[in-house]
Amino acid sequence: MGDTIINVGVIGYGYWGPNVLRNFVGTEGAHVVGVCDIDKDNIKRALRIYPFLTHFTDYRDIIASKTIDAVAIVTPVSTHYKIAKAALENGKHVFVEKPFTANSKEAEALIALAEKKKLKIMVDHTFLFTGAVRKIKELIDENALGNLYYYDSTRVNMGLFQHDVNVIWDLAPHDFSIMDYVMQDKPIAVVAHGIDHFNNKLENVAYITMYFQKKMIAHFNVNWLSPVKIRMTCVGGSKKMLVWNDLEADEKIRVYDKGVNVHSKVGTYKMLFEYRSGDMWGPKIDYTEALKLETKYFIKCIITDRTPINDGYAGLRVVKMLEAAKKSLMNRGKPIRIQL
Amino acid sequence: MGDTIINVGVIGYGYWGPNVLRNFVGTEGAHVVGVCDIDKDNIKRALRIYPFLTHFTDYRDIIASKTIDAVAIVTPVSTHYKIAKAALENGKHVFVEKPFTANSKEAEALIALAEKKKLKIMVDHTFLFTGAVRKIKELIDENALGNLYYYDSTRVNMGLFQHDVNVIWDLAPHDFSIMDYVMQDKPIAVVAHGIDHFNNKLENVAYITMYFQKKMIAHFNVNWLSPVKIRMTCVGGSKKMLVWNDLEADEKIRVYDKGVNVHSKVGTYKMLFEYRSGDMWGPKIDYTEALKLETKYFIKCIITDRTPINDGYAGLRVVKMLEAAKKSLMNRGKPIRIQL
Amino acid sequence: MGDTIINVGVIGYGYWGPNVLRNFVGTEGAHVVGVCDIDKDNIKRALRIYPFLTHFTDYRDIIASKTIDAVAIVTPVSTHYKIAKAALENGKHVFVEKPFTANSKEAEALIALAEKKKLKIMVDHTFLFTGAVRKIKELIDENALGNLYYYDSTRVNMGLFQHDVNVIWDLAPHDFSIMDYVMQDKPIAVVAHGIDHFNNKLENVAYITMYFQKKMIAHFNVNWLSPVKIRMTCVGGSKKMLVWNDLEADEKIRVYDKGVNVHSKVGTYKMLFEYRSGDMWGPKIDYTEALKLETKYFIKCIITDRTPINDGYAGLRVVKMLEAAKKSLMNRGKPIRIQL
């Protein structure tokens, strides 16, 4: 990658923005030149640590800056489209917070624009860069689990209620993007049930089920009203089964040599179920900060003209799942077909 | 209760029968006189420990016995109706394994018969007699949790596949009976999603959601293919929230002073969400064997002519939920209305 | 082992006796013919389950019984010597509760007597028969851990205070017998610190350290006053390290590919420490009831004239460690040399 330097501007310095900015500052090949936030207090916080930054309160100004090659958009989802569009039109590569956009139409338009302009879009599906998710991907890719039976995820805590999105749009993008990444098969239908306790039309407890072409099922439990924090995903396969407990300090992933061997009894319609219970194995995983790897990868994709795993299409697939979940919720749990 | 002795016969000495028999043997006021099983090896196992028992291989013979006042029916669900009917017709009180019957019609017929004959039916919803469930009931009854927001239960493990029922009929009766017992409100609609991986028409992974008149939701995650065992129920309320982890050796129940205080901002449509995070509390719970309390209670209900909390109607409500779940499963997750 | 039947008598039916009796009842080749306890209520409890047993209140009577080949002595430690001596003199094999005897002199006398009479002594070091300890033994025997660095055990809970022995004599025999079994090397010195809070001369909190010829250390934390129950042993080796958490339902043993590689820097006195952190592995272990395997093994050792792993010498080594710990306690933590 030699001497090429990508000049980066960060738009949005609220909750997650500081992490994005800090990581771009630490990324070789990246040079952060500016920060933008409509809230001057946020700007002040940024300058306290990075006094050398040019700063803006209007995103149009930072996007107009000639010295910037790429922008990181770390703003509420409803603003992603207009900011990303403006950035792409101004020739900037775009790193955008998840979920990619507020609907699939916006996502498709941005993808088309980026392709036309030969620019990169990377959606910040940070979890794909954790050691845990990379290990799960690796295990599934080498068929260590066998045929997949189910993907069951629980992501609950006492949540920061969002004022503009429900619990699905807040928490499920993590899980949808992870499942989309690690599994070859894509869901064909989405069902969602949920409830809004405070009459604000924003569900705070929800359950999403996904169906597949194959005999596979996925389920997601998301909840902003849980007294305890749980971050657990279980992937069951015909050969092995995997539990990812993201709150474990070490050994986040455990692979179980457990399962069922099914035999058809010759000459009868009966089946014999035989249990298999062997060793457990906790593969070593890498604990490098995921966002650090992701910002580095973004710069590398730009310099080497490579399509990121978390490109606009990946972002679009997640948005389609979210849209389908919303539609199912509004139709009392009706299964909504999707095509990914 | 003085000197009255209830003579008990136990029908079925397979997996759970030995526990029922052992507890009736240890119950004051009960006298176990006979055991019945179609499998002679099971009879042999019973006699090794209780050589004094009269034994039978045909349930009709033990039911015909003049010396027996009550029978415990610990056989597969498909046989409950015919055995219980015969027992009631012969004037025996009935203690019957859960789920009560294979459908609600059978349950209703048994209830009617028992009422006509002035006999007791008790359905073995064992969990209602655990210290944990009694404590949850107590907390909800005294309104310690406030208005209930959700009831979320996970009961998964590498399961003993049943040959005649799916994972819902196997595992969910526990949770349905517990929820039915601890909560005043009853569900009005049931949705179920699930999957059968081995082409035997018996789902081994399933998710059930229940809707209520009030802003409440219930959800049940049952799975026979999980590499890890989880037995966890979370009940969220407006005042406090409760987590019951049945696999904890001590402190199975934790009550959290956590929640959300919602204020409507005067003069606007906006709401303010304020988090509350206080102490956690692990109430002491009683660890007496549940089945021991239950068999004692059965004898007491007979002697004092009292209606058990887990009577035929409780059994019927659980069967209705199971039936609705089955119907929803067969209709691709269609919500099925129920009246309890 | 053919048709030989060993007739067994059980002396002591208090806390642990019922387990011993139940397991001998279930052991092929054993026939339990009698039970003895000075407390008639205990006898009554036994007869309720095993009405066919001959019963005694004086141990001399059961020992005099011609029909008995072997006795299980499940009485307080202070009585072991006199009962075992009488039993051996009457030609009975002896299964005796741990700790073997109240002092090493008694243990040596019993061993000599048994050898003279060609009878078996087995000390009930039950833990040696658990799947966990057998797996640890196996791993150490095949040198999977490399050179052992330390053996660190914690066994604490809110305890049943014993009226005749301190916390070391109550809890540490488990750990001493396990360590003695799994490790080739034997301690050469014992140090103990402890405290008696209730002026009854019986320590309820104690810490024991053992030194070895090699660069190894062992440490035992035993406590009757802990609000939480902990049963954890860690064995560190040059190749791998092992944690045994006996309270885990599954995966009681975890083997860690972690350690330190030490290099001497050439030409200097400096050392380089290099960390190694690899996978974790939870070997499948057998969950058969330990006491069941042990009673079966006792019968087998008698019939096949085999020396048990937990013979009188094993019992003696544990008693010597206990004696040394007591002596160290009385001498303010002075290291006491032992020869095992």
Place this chain on the structure above:
Amino acid sequence: MGDTIINVGVIGYGYWGPNVLRNFVGTEGAHVVGVCDIDKDNIKRALRIYPFLTHFTDYRDIIASKTIDAVAIVTPVSTHYKIAKAALENGKHVFVEKPFTANSKEAEALIALAEKKKLKIMVDHTFLFTGAVRKIKELIDENALGNLYYYDSTRVNMGLFQHDVNVIWDLAPHDFSIMDYVMQDKPIAVVAHGIDHFNNKLENVAYITMYFQKKMIAHFNVNWLSPVKIRMTCVGGSKKMLVWNDLEADEKIRVYDKGVNVHSKVGTYKMLFEYRSGDMWGPKIDYTEALKLETKYFIKCIITDRTPINDGYAGLRVVKMLEAAKKSLMNRGKPIRIQL
């Protein structure tokens, strides 16, 4: 505290220095003006984040700086004395890493010098500022636990071997300073056992026991060779017992209403032990970063001329315990008397 600004210089920017610097940067009333490290790479790392800092490679230069009021000394323990002495002689307040000094003589000399110069010494016993330790202090101060029976601490992990100090000097200062802070009673004798596996004269596994005037015992298990990380302290008292598990994300502290009630039986020498097992309680604790509170408190103590809880004397007491432990180790576990 008005407008007074304390100008701070940070000496040492290795492992812990960056945290100290970052927190002083964020402390109101503090102004960090310079950083010093003998390693230029460390300086470079600091300047990347704080480009405005004056930097030094010789501690004498930063100490000579007229614009500096206070220094934070975050260097190896062997250098604390000479740097702190120079700083105090130059009229600087001193914030110094734990352990305070390499021996008690040095500590006493620094205390005397600071008193003469009317300057503050604060020893970085960071844990005293955690919500957990403050809560424990509060509970003990209000006598919630009753008379203390024992203080039992385990601090083990796969450690960063230090090249100049053993595991006691590395890990135990945390626990010694915490115990010193929360408990009124002070130890009167220290015993230590340990082992050095790599012939470098630096123990990597050690056990320390402390005796008190009252019927109290303290024990510390420190280990650099543990495959798992444990950070657990148990404090047993006559009224209640407390477990602090620092690795729990929430509910780090649990208070158990468990214990033993002892009655002397009238007219006899016998005692009756009665168990008490009540509720468990997890008090809410504050999760503010401890170092943030500590740096703020340092500035406040300077401005308001207040003696810190973690002053030179507190540092000295910890050094005396460490010295005694070392002496005991060198004398094969001989109890070493101390006066605090």
